[in-house]
Amino acid sequence: MANVTYDLQWRGSINELIDQLETERLLDVSSDGKSWTDIAYVYIRYIQIYRQLEEAYDQVVHPQKRVDLRFTLEACIGRLLEIKYWLVKLNHLHEAVSLDDILLDLKLSPDVLEIPVPQFYTIDRREDLERRNNFLHALMEKYNKTPPASGPPPPLRLPPLAIDEAVLMIQSQERGRQLRTKVKEIRLVKRLQEEELRHQRQGGELLSPDDAATKIQSIVRGFLDRRRMKRIAHNELLFIGMRPPPRDPNEDPLLVEAQNKARRKDVQARNKEEYDNALAPIKKKVKESEGLDMREFVQDKINRWFIENRDPKTGDYPDIPDEADAGSKYIMNPLPKLVVIPEPEEKKKKDPRAEKIAANRAAAKKAKEKARKAEAKQGKGRREEVVKPPEETCPIYFRDHIRKAINTYCTRWQDKDETSNFHQKHDVELVKDAIRPSIFEELRKEVDIEMRTLLENLKEMVIAERAARLGKQGRKGRRGKKGGKKKKKKSGNMALLMMQFLGIGPAKGKGKGRKPRDPTADRSLESLYAELVGNGIIQPCPPRKFSEYVGGYNFLGSTLEKAKITPDPSIAQIRQLMIEYCVLSLGSQFLNEKAPPIKTLLLFGSRRVGKTLLVHAAAHAAGANLFNLTPSNTDGLYPGKQVNLMMHMVFKVAKVMAPSIIYIDEVEKVFVTEKRKAREMAGTELSNRIRKELLKAVKNLVPGDRILIIGCTYRPMDCTTKNDSKNFVNFFNKHIFVPLPDYASLRLLWPALISRHGGSLTHEFDLSTLCHLSQGYTQGDIEQVIGTVLTKRRLMKLPTNPLTVEEITDVLFKLRPVDKESDLVIRDWSLTLPENKKKEEVMKEKAKDEKGRQSRATNRSKSAK
Known part of the structure; x- marks a missing residue:
């Protein structure tokens, strides 16, 4: 598509954002739940706007447009996360929000709720990610470490057949082959007999070879002549423009679109490189042409400040504030003077009536307090009024950023004429406007240094003149130096006042306590990273995608909720939650600092339902480092008290090399404190040895660290004691139940996995029956069955011998489905969660x-x- 297409898409998104802000202004976003439907409409609309902005940002090639477009995109993502946070709050803290009835009102399909993964999280960091992966794989080879398995599970190993069963199978196969050969011969003889009988019934004799050849020739010549005339007519229509030219069969539309997008990516890279290379020359040019005026402006301001603040008695000049005190910034933007409004004389006079009323009120208050204490002693104290906490409202931080993005677009790009900028190169005037503040700041610092030197010389001259006049040059010089020191101290106080006024001063209470000692302060980050890789804690993230977690949307969620039945989250909803909670806020520093914070997340469900796949997909989509703190993976590493060093190294490297995901499988073992059960779960070391340091490290995480801890478990009920269960549940900010695939998901899962393994299904394949028979089996079981059935030899026979349901069920029924009792135990445990x-x-x-x-x-x- 052309550049104007994405410009119009950006313009349309801005218009929709304006409408959204107006809609939100008219909404009642209180926490009483009345506005739930309106908030849901706003949420769906923000998803649609986000999809448009993400596509536009991915394909726009103008480097300066991409900067403003990215700011708009991140503001939209942040507002989307705020609306989702409030939507979950109104939904009684249930993460899976059912919007099927609203989609029905809007006449939209569930595909609208699919949130695409932001491509710029990884594409804009492509070079850094490649260097990191190369370094990681080099360390893996150095320490002989194997990456975690990321492919399909191994085929199901069936038990060997007994000799009698093998002989019977061979006999049945051979008898079948002989029977098929005999049937073919019988069919050939029967066809010849039917043909001879047909000729006899017609009463004619068989044609001679010459007559038969003549008849065939006439038919062939007629066919060739008709085809030639059709070709002539087709060429004539092409010549006069009545028929479109034929499309090359090798040019697939999807392939052409992919090639165009790849070409636009190359243009993006070239324009960005030209833009970066042009910054230095433009900056130099602006500095040469406008730098003198900027310097004169700053000098005039400082000179005027000298004159206005000179001591009239002594003639001393004030000191220029230090750079730590904002330098000449303070001179150009001074603190506002506090104006003290004098109290009118009328109020100063005491009113005897007012004094009498105040005395009566004080006496009444004192008597009331005395009576309350007396009643409290007798056990008849009144109830104290319960002060209700302020009602929570929907976060609105990113709403201002959306307004700023709209204003930027309207002032820079809305009315800009780009008819001459066909190749979408950078705009020099916009570059100048962008770099002028930085140039002014550099020149201001240079002028400050020059003016401080000039001021020192001027002060020395004043002191010398005064000393010469009084005849006390040496003593006055020494007093002048002492005075300068005192003034510097005063300047420091002024700096503190300035910082407090601007809101950038140090927070109260900080800096008094001692910082904890860093046991790895003398080691480089590369050595810590290499040690964690050598111990198998840092692992390469398999390139998994959320599209591999196949499943559909639940169309009856709202209906079940109205019937007071809590539905399971659908596969599509789980994909959506993982992208919102694990990718959107983790991949961007700006969003991670300001979006509703999520530090920890729990995935619980039966075995082999795709929990690890979701973790790998989230880490790959966000371009995050993957730390594996699973108890079985760290067993035997850093024994005893060295576990504190391991946790310190993990979180130190994770913060510096953010974004990072810390993955803990079988996380319930970390929170078990019962000694007998902990010994049963333990290997070489106790599984719960990292619990104390883990709680401390998570407590110290602040917004902007870009660290997410994801725990996975299929036995959350193992935390049996009340204290263990409470700590386990409260440790995680979000709890997501990963259920077994339902019928709708199985309808999508079977064809997708068969196609992924190289197979295909025909129209005669009874997919509905297979989905009914496979209910209760997990995604891992189904993929293992397909890998067992579709061997290389079986794939070669697929064109002539299509796949049948019987082949799959023969292998499927040799696996056991998930026990209903174990699944019910997990569901009963989920009822203890705060949201339920x-x-x-x-x-x-x-x-x-x-x-x-x-x-x-x-x-x-x-x-x-």
């Missing part, structure tokens, strides 16, 4: 209110009778 408890309380309150309303209606009807 809160929803249960809300449901009870609603039922109580409904019962009260019905009883009041009954009483009114009885009284009316």
